[in-house]
Amino acid sequence: xxxxxxxxxxxRKAPYGTIYALESxxxxxxxxxxxQNVSLAFLDDxxxxxxxxxxxxxxxxxxxxPTFRALGDYGVTKLYVEKESLAERGLTEDDLMPVTYEDENxxxxxxxxxxxxxxxxxxxxxxxxxxxxxF
Amino acid sequence: xxxxxxxxxxxxxxxxxxxxxxxTKAALxxxxxxxxxxxxxxxxxxxxxxxxxxxxxxxxxxxxxxxxEKYKLDLVVCIAAAQRRGILDEGEAKRHGKxxxxxxxxxxxxxxxxxxxxxxxxxxxxxxxxxx
Numbered sequence: 278x279x280x281x282x283x284x285x286x287x288x289r290k291a292p293y294g295t296i297y298a299l300e301s302x303x304x305x306x307x308x309x310x311x312x313q314n315v316s317l318a319f320l321d322d323x324x325x326x327x328x329x330x331x332x333x334x335x336x337x338x339x340x341x342x343p344t345f346r347a348l349g350d351y352g353v354t355k356l357y358v359e360k361e362s363l364a365e366r367g368l369t370e371d372d373l374m375p376v377t378y379e380d381e382n383x384x385x386x387x388x389x390x391x392x393x394x395x396x397x398x399x400x401x402x403x404x405x406x407x408x409x410x411x412f
Numbered sequence: 413x414x415x416x417x418x419x420x421x422x423x424x425x426x427x428x429x430x431x432x433x434x435x436t437k438a439a440l441x442x443x444x445x446x447x448x449x450x451x452x453x454x455x456x457x458x459x460x461x462x463x464x465x466x467x468x469x470x471x472x473x474x475x476x477x478x479x480x481e482k483y484k485l486d487l488v489v490c491i492a493a494a495q496r497r498g499i500l501d502e503g504e505a506k507r508h509g510k511x512x513x514x515x516x517x518x519x520x521x522x523x524x525x526x527x528x529x530x531x532x533x534x535x536x537x538x539x540x541x542x543x544x
Contacts, residue, residue, distance in 0.1 A: 282534055296496075300453055302493060309536065352472075387477040408533040410418070411541050412453075 282407040283314045288323035291409065293338050298326050301309055301412035309351035316355035317348075318399060320362045327358065327373040327391070342374065349378025349390060356390045359399050414445040416493050416532035417457035421453035421544030423472035424431040424465070429458050433475050440483050448532040449476075451521075453543070456499050459489040459521040480520035487521045488528045498521070 286305050290297040307317060319327055321325065333340040348356070356376055363369065370393060370403070379385040401407060417436050421428035435447060451458050463473050480487045489499060495508075498516070501523045503516040529535060535538045 284530075297453065300493060304452070304526055304529060308530045311527070312528045312532070333466070348427070373517060408539050408543070410533070410539070411543060 281313045283405065284308060284408045284410070285403060285406040286315070286317045287320050287403075287411040288317060288326055289321040289331075289407060290369045291322040291325045291329070291338060292328075292342065294335060295330070296411040298323070299339075299341055302341060303408070304412075305348070305353060306344070306351060309348075309353055311329055314344075315353050316357060316402070318357040318359070318402065319355065320359035320399065323361060324358060324363075324366065324373075326364045326367060327356070327376070328368070329372055335348065346374065347377055348376070354378040354380075354388075354390050357392050357394050357402055359401055360395045413538075414447050415439060416447045416536035416539045417449040418529065418532070418539060418541045418543070419449065419451045419455035419458060420453040420459035420541065422525075425454070427523050428542040428544065429472055430470075431456060432540075433472065433479065434442055435540065435542070437479055440448065440479070440485075442445045446483070446485055447536045448519060448528065449480075450529045450532050451487070451489045452493050452526075452529065455495070455501045455543075456489045456494045456497055459487065459494070459518050461518040477518050477520040485520070488525050488532075489517065489521050490529065490544055491523050494523055504526050 286301055288298060288301055292298040331340050331342040376390040377387045377391050380388050417432055419429050419432045423429045425543040440446060458473055458476055465471050500515050502515045
């Protein structure tokens, strides 16, 4: 393992109807230990994974959304969110939970992890990766 | 060229594992090196020896096992995903008290952690994902 690779995890599914979102997050957490250059992308129904105020009590399913807010502690600080996917679902940036990280190169200043990009920009982000894992 | 393969869907329900198998076989026949085939999500169901498909249909699990044996493939089933779905090797069956004979991992497969998937991405020139 010489040079770190760029890993992108692409999240395309809503959080609780299928297991994809949870098992994607499990790979991200394990992968964080490998010191690679990791980012996440949320598009299609995947944007619902970041929705504010998730409450799964009635479902009997574990609410794993708080884990996204802990990603900064794992060195995962780039979460790309596709603007068109939000708009197509009647969502705005304000409907998403705040996700931040402490920038160790800037006096541990708290900075936003969510990066809102349009479809064309996200395509460029994807093209720039070494490894793309799609869930 | 050195590839790794990720299979994220179960056999028969979804074409992903068939396509992954055909792709892997074709790549190997062309002399491409396959660093690892990793099974995740419902893809772990490719690795149970207990599947009994109708005789006039393909046996996807057996296809993988035979391909694995022929080319000495590293067929790895994710442990966390496997435990959720009842895929166990001898060690895991014993550890979880599932009794004698509960192990159902298919020949040529092994159960290991998600780190093996990350390593597969790092070590190969391309990681090819087959899923929904």
